Amino acid sequence: MGEWSKSIGEKGERIIKFIFEDILIYNSLQENISIDCIKGEKHKDSSAKNNRKSHGLDGFISSKSPVEDNTLDIGVISSKYTADEYPKYPSTLFKSHIKDLAITLECFNNSSLKNKTNFLFTDISKTEVFGILVWLSNTSTIDYDLSSKVSNIQIDNDLIFDKIILLDNCKVNFLYESIFKTNELFGIENIDFVYHNTGLNFTAIQENSFGKTFPLNYLYSDIIALRVINKSSIELRIFINDDFSEDQFSQILNFAKSFDHLNTINKIILFYKSYDYLLNENQVKELLVNFPIYSLNENLVIKKFPSDFRN
DSSP: OHHHHHHHHHHHHHHHHIIIIIISOOSOOEEEEEEEOSOHHHHSOTTOSSOOOEEEEEEEEEEEOSSSTTEEEEEEEEEEEESSOOOSSOHHHHHHHHHHHHHHHHHHTTSHHHHHHHHTSSSOOEEEEEEEEEEEESSSOTTOOOHHHHTTOOOOTTOOOSEEEEEOHHHHHHHIIIIIHHHHHHOGGGEEEEOOOOSSOHHHHHHOSEESOOOGGGGGOSEEEEEEEETTEEEEEEEEEEEOOHHHHHHHHHHHHHHOTTSOOSEEEEEEEEOOHHHHHHHHHHHGGGOTTOOBTTTEEEEESSOOTTO
């Protein structure tokens, strides 16, 4: 049993590296770090005799935010990998995982590691700390949406944290199919993340509206926009973690136009979880009356992802 648990833990560690280094392209991932517990009695396990002395961080990343000027983003990662399916009723275990990460964040915010990380960066006036709960199942389907099943769960009021993001099978598979597959196809050197105007990143947008840093805020989003150099052409590839709908399509095109600050994009390619040109093409053409700069299948292409030989 001990060896089996160790194997599961090691696979969880490999997947954490894959997500943050190979998909999101962080070069600063640190693993298996320990920080002091400053509230040993409060944070000790209910079955423990002695006060808690430390917290383990499965992963740790940091970078300047490209969506908020003078802000440092820090990610404290907790890996909960299971060889089994997600629980049918996940609330109890989810709340336990959240509590484990939340008490780690409480001590992290007063840790020497946070202070040391702040000093590594210049022109920083604010630090945002993200708790990132990576709860993945080896047995459930790759697109299993756990988030929707825990979105209304009430978290204990005495937990102290600012932000915790859940990465489940569905979210990680979306990041894999969008970012990783694009990097495989065109090469990392030809891919950039596109940064929208948040109203808080005036300096960053003026300097460059795209770059190699993945904003941690984008982990909340079901839309990923990538700037791709495809030979002599520049493409904006937008992946939507949803099915095609007429209402959303118009919003996405307005969204895409806002990204093209310098009118340098040659082609926009939209990727939906479901799109069938036989069923949807006439709907698209009706809506394009309001977008005269786009011509379907020329400078605007719509596809399904993952790909399907029938589409």
